[in-house]
Amino acid sequence: MTEMSEALIETVDLHKNFGDLEVLKGINETIHKGEVVTIIGPSGGGKSTFLRCLNLLEKPTSGSVIFEGNELNNATNLDDHRQKIGMVFQQFNVFPHLDVLANITITPMLEKKVSKADAEAEAMELLKQVGLEEKAHEYPRKLSGGQKQRLAIVRAMAMHPDVMLFDEPTSALDPEMVKGVLEVIQHLAESGMTCVIVTHEMGFAKQVSDRVLFIDGGVVAEEGTPEEVFDAPKNERTKEFLSQVL
Amino acid sequence: MGKGLIEVFITYWPIFLKGLGGTLEYAFIAVFFGSLIGALIALLHLSKNKILSAIAGIYVNILRGTPLLVQMYISYYFLPMAFPSLNNIDKVYYVLLALILNSSAYVSEIFRGGIQSVDVGQTEAARSLGMSASHCMKKIILPQAIKNILPALGNEYISMIKETSLAGTFMLYELMYTKTLLANKYLIWQPLFIIAGIYLLVTLTLSWGVKQMEKRLSVSD
Numbered sequence: 001m002t003e004m005s006e007a008l009i010e011t012v013d014l015h016k017n018f019g020d021l022e023v024l025k026g027i028n029e030t031i032h033k034g035e036v037v038t039i040i041g042p043s044g045g046g047k048s049t050f051l052r053c054l055n056l057l058e059k060p061t062s063g064s065v066i067f068e069g070n071e072l073n074n075a076t077n078l079d080d081h082r083q084k085i086g087m088v089f090q091q092f093n094v095f096p097h098l099d100v101l102a103n104i105t106i107t108p109m110l111e112k113k114v115s116k117a118d119a120e121a122e123a124m125e126l127l128k129q130v131g132l133e134e135k136a137h138e139y140p141r142k143l144s145g146g147q148k149q150r151l152a153i154v155r156a157m158a159m160h161p162d163v164m165l166f167d168e169p170t171s172a173l174d175p176e177m178v179k180g181v182l183e184v185i186q187h188l189a190e191s192g193m194t195c196v197i198v199t200h201e202m203g204f205a206k207q208v209s210d211r212v213l214f215i216d217g218g219v220v221a222e223e224g225t226p227e228e229v230f231d232a233p234k235n236e237r238t239k240e241f242l243s244q245v246l
Numbered sequence: 247m248g249k250g251l252i253e254v255f256i257t258y259w260p261i262f263l264k265g266l267g268g269t270l271e272y273a274f275i276a277v278f279f280g281s282l283i284g285a286l287i288a289l290l291h292l293s294k295n296k297i298l299s300a301i302a303g304i305y306v307n308i309l310r311g312t313p314l315l316v317q318m319y320i321s322y323y324f325l326p327m328a329f330p331s332l333n334n335i336d337k338v339y340y341v342l343l344a345l346i347l348n349s350s351a352y353v354s355e356i357f358r359g360g361i362q363s364v365d366v367g368q369t370e371a372a373r374s375l376g377m378s379a380s381h382c383m384k385k386i387i388l389p390q391a392i393k394n395i396l397p398a399l400g401n402e403y404i405s406m407i408k409e410t411s412l413a414g415t416f417m418l419y420e421l422m423y424t425k426t427l428l429a430n431k432y433l434i435w436q437p438l439f440i441i442a443g444i445y446l447l448v449t450l451t452l453s454w455g456v457k458q459m460e461k462r463l464s465v466s467d
Contacts, residue, residue, distance in 0.1 A: 055374055083376030093371035097389045106385060116423040152371070159375055 005033045007066075008163055009054055009085075014063035016049055023049045023216035025077065026063065031163065036189045038205040039198045040229075041215040042241055047198045050215060051167050053115035054196065055085040055231055057134050071238030075099030083111060087163040090171045092148040094140045100127070100151055101136045104158045112159075119158070132185050150184055163194040170201060202245055206230050214238045248306035254428075254436040262437075263426050266444055268420035272413055273406040275342060280349025280406075282401065287350060288357035289383075302354070309351035314413050318344040322416055341416045349406055356398040358389035371463065393463045403450050411445075 009031040016024040023046045031054075033039055039047045052058040053065055056072050065072045067081050075081060095103050104126065105119035115120075127133040130150040140148055149169060156164060166185060170178045182204050189195050189208050199205050205212060205226065212229040214222040214237075222235040230246075233239045255262065291302035309317065321344040326333050335461035364387050372382040421441055428437040 057370055057374060079373075079376045079378050081376075082374055085374070087374035088366060089371060091365075091367050093365070093367035095368065095371070095386055106374070107377050110381050110385065111376055111378065156375065229308075 001095070005035075007031070007033075008033045008068060008197075010066040011050075011053070012064045012066065013089040014050070014053055014065065016046075016053060016058055017061045017063045022104075023218055024053070024060075027215075027218075027220055029213070029220060031093070031194065033162075034192050034194055035210050036195045036208055037211045037213060038209040039196065039213045040200070040202065040205055040225075040241070041214055041221075045216040046218045047213075047215040048167055051116050051165050051196060051198050054165055055082050055087055057087070069233070078233045079111065080182050083107075084162045086159060086161035087154060088149070088152050088164065088169050090168040092145070092152045094139050094143075094148050094155070094170070099139050100132065100143070103140070103151060104155045107155075108158055111128045118241075122160060123154070128152055138236055143176060145173045146180050149173065149177075149181045153181075153184055153188070157188075161193075164188060165194065167189075168198050168200065170199070201243070202242075204210065214241065216241065249433070249436060251436050251439055254433055255318035255440050258424075258428060258433075258437075261427060262421070262440060262444060264419065265441075266448070267362050267422035268418065268423070269410050269433045270448075271408055272342065272345060272410045272420055273403055274419065275397065276328060276345035276349040276364065276406050276410070277353065277403045279346045280402075281352045283346065283350035284353030287354035288361065291354060291358050292361060293339060306351045306354055309348055310355075314344065314409055315415070317348055318412060318416065320344070321347075335418065338418055341413050341418055345406070345410065348409070349402065352402055352405075353399065355406050356395055357391075360393075360398070361387055363394050396463065397456050397460045400452065401455040404452050404456070407449060407452075408445065 007030045011027050011029050014024055014027040014029075015022070015132050016164070025046075027050060039051065041047045045230060049058055053060050054067075056065065056078060060073060067085065070081060072078060072081055085138065095106070098106060101120060101123050104123035105114075108114040108119045108122075124133060127136055130153065132147060132150055132154075135143060135147065135151075143151065153164075153169075169185065170181050173181060178201070182201065185195070185197065186204075186208050197205070197208070207226075211223060213220050214228050214229060214233075214235065216237050221222060222229060222233060222238045228243065229238065233242060249257075287302045287305060289307070293299050293302075318341055321340045322337065325340055326335075326345075350402045368386055368390065369382055371387045373379070377386070410420050411422035413420050414426065417426075418425065421444060425437045425441060
């Protein structure tokens with residue numbers, strides 16, 4: 001990314017507690033339009049919780065999440081905002097009772113009143129892009145993990161989101177499936193889609209990101225360009241973490 | 247000992263048949279209306295509103311924690327006493343009301359279990375796409391939950407077939423009531439064995455049917 005464009009998502013002093021456990025301890029971050037941000041850090045450090053707060057799947061204990069200028073915490077039209085915030089999960093979460101095509105078309109048809117014909121035409125186009133057009137009428141049980149995850153990605157894309165959130169999208173995949181999914185995400189990122197990606201794939205993070213956040217102990221302990229964070233980390237905890245995973 | 251079982255059955259089979267019809271009908275009414283109320287109770291129970299959820303929990307605990315027979319007595323004797331304007335309603339309905347409410351408590355737990363058995367990731371995926379809570383429940387969660395709910399509802403119907411035997415106490419014409427009818431003809435032990443045999447035949451057959459349904463539903467996994 002060359003210049004700082006407008007803010008897409010902003011968090012202000014974001015806190016999240018689970019019972020007595022303080023998982024997020026005040027995060028102030030801004031995700032800019034067109035930016036690709038990867039989030040790395042040790043397990044339990046709060047990176048997935050942070051991501052899940054961005055579309056309010058987790059309700060912040062305090063602080064706010066501002067999406068396209070709208071405070072989401074108390075938004076009455078949260079569903080409308082969520083339609084513009086795509087999310088991809090570690091466990092895919094495709095709908096097992098719907099075939100591949102219906103997985104993609106159901107939400108546009110229900111919530112955006114897109115006609116069946118239009119929704120299906122677009123779904124087929126999206127499936128083609130990720131090499132799944134021949135699976136359109138299969139049920140998810142017939143798909144491999146990598147195929148399910150690609151389906152989950154295009155299912156989110158069918159809502160025409162302004163940003164895509166990825167929560168460890170390759171962590172549940174067999175090793176040989178990882179590459180195909182990362183390619184799809186990379187392609188998205190290169191096409192200008194704003195992406196926030198929680199990942200353990202350091203090589204991928206380095207390659208695809210405009211900016212890397214290292215989240216540990218509920219705070220952003222370090223952030224910078226991939227070169228800054230991976231090649232010349234300043235924080236001791238970042239150094240320690242990277243020495244263990246690289 | 248008097249007459250044999252077969253002789254009694256051959257002579258009085260229309261009475262038993264009518265009793266069985268009553269049993270199946272009352273059990274069906276109980277489970278059908280119990281399901282409608284039970285689904286509502288389950289949704290309340292799962293609601294984020296703590297007060298509604300607590301009320302549903304208390305409802306379920308009271309109805310499952312007290313004997314059906316006691317519930318029937320309360321409905322049959324206490325309701326018309328407390329609300330004299332209800333007095334001209336046929337007493338049958340008071341017994342049915344107890345059956346329905348009792349069944350609704352069990353059915354609500356079946357629904358709740360079925361809904362909770364669906365991975366929370368399904369809800370998260372649907373809601374993160376921007377699907378409304380009610381669409382998510384109707385289009386994503388319930389269709390998956392039904393796989394666990396349908397066989398369990400079948401089993402609830404089978405239990406209810408046995409539970410309705412208590413309705414005979416209140417002169418409802420069901421299978422167990424035939425015992426009272428035939429006692430007037432000095433037939434004491436024969437009807438009991440015939441009744442037991444009919445219950446057994448019906449419940450075993452229906453259990454087999456439920457098993458087949460479970461097998462069918464699991465194929466689509």
